[in-house]
Amino acid sequence: MDLTIMHWITQAFQSPAMTAVMRFITGWGNLGALWIGFAFYFYFIKKDRRTAAFLLLAVVLTWTLNDLLIKQLVDRPRPFMTHAELPALISQPTSSSFPSGHTATSFAAMMILFACGGLYRWLGLGSAVLIAFSRIYLHVHYPSDVLAGCLVGICVGALCVKLMKQHRLKPAHDTPEK
Template sequence: MEWEFIVLDWFQSIQNPVLTKILGFVTMLGEAGWFWILLGVLLFISKKYRTCGVALLAALLLDLVLANMILKPLVARPRPCWIRDTVELLVRVPGDYSFPSGHTMASFAAAGALYFTKRVWGYWAMVLAFFMGISRLYFYVHFPTDVLAGLVLGLLCGYLGALFMKKARNTKFGKLYKEGLEHGEEKCL
């Protein structure tokens, strides 16, 4: 665990007002997953991109169950800012456990779902997800292994969300849905 504090202390050493502003905005996008949920809902209400929205929302649902309901309480890892409470935080102190990083996991779940359904969008979402993970280290609220686990598990949730959508399209309901679309409207998967 000591190497993780070395990484976190390095992020503390590069803090400056510009980075704090940028990464503060990025981390705010991840609060309660609101940005990704909103994106999923917007995609879902669009006939053209509905399958992307369903895959993204399914990935986020898997993420919620796995990260917040199972892993965080099970592992019960204290946050670095709880252990080293003398570090001055630039964000509010989170009240839940550290492992895995929820911001990172939700971001990579959404980015993964987009990647596996609409590859170009997925690339851009991966960039945002990467900076989401960096922001959690920068603000001293997660260990590097929390962020790494969030990345891996998030991508798994994204893959499973996309897989769920692909399987759902092959059901009776999915076939009826496809018949109702005009040719060329479906832009995902």
Template sequence: MEIFSIDIAIVEGLQRLQVPVANQIMMFFSAIGNAGIVWIILALILVMRRKTRNYGIIILIALLITAILGEGVLKNIIKRDRPFVALSNLKLLIAPPASYSFPSGHTASSFAAFGVFYFLNMRYKWVVFLTAFLIAFSRMYLGVHYFSDIIGGIILGLGVSYVVCSYYKKNSDKINSNKFIKKLLN
């Protein structure tokens, strides 16, 4: 069975499982993932506290790089149609996204944030993972992404966060976030 056949089978199978309560839950998780807003808010909260400021900045950097690579580069090179374009029988519960399908931006940003929590061994990493997972799953459930789009988003998000966290670990003694923040504000 080829990947596209598996993708279609999963999307169509999830369509058959849709029920009102689950629909509301999945629409909620999809919405908080729009433009990575939940992760940006989390990062800004971390930036406000001196003790966690570097972590917030690292998340913001990982989100920015992930967005550039995923939304700006990969989607426009690959140009994969979304499931609701290829499968006219899908029932959409949200407004159809205008961008291409691969990789899932919601998933990439969610796993970029989770990756920072994981690779830096931060508290609450498993809460962040559960939220990231539900955001990613919601995109398939709602028929706006294929399973392979989700896998691509996970790989992109974790890959970027690994590189950013590795750089931070190697250079953390040279990085002074207070000076960085002051420069940004002036």
């Protein structure tokens, strides 16, 4: 099923212009750049340090769980390594394929932005979906890697949103009793 989807995406969408766009979009996910950018925006522009902190927490927790634990345990080769007809359309990543780290981090951060509501919800969701699609398009992940990354990210993001809501309920400082 993975290969069928990848071949269909290649046949339906691949062009030099689309490849350039997908390279640009996948770059947003490199080292969590887009999500760290959102954290800086919330910290310095919106003066919302809590959201900034939870965005960074989501990125760090996702990277730790996904890249340092799950990828090491599964150790799945990337599509371009085992299917010559699907060459990597970016410089070849050296880590394992399952699950997609770009996707996991994107969906974890998206959950934080989704909790913020308004335009952030749609910017987060749209960016996460585009980054996830770019990983398949560029032949560096199977669709199942991306789906697993979505699940990891949503779970980590949901945990962070829960913690964020609990943090909101706590008083900003302790007041002495009279």
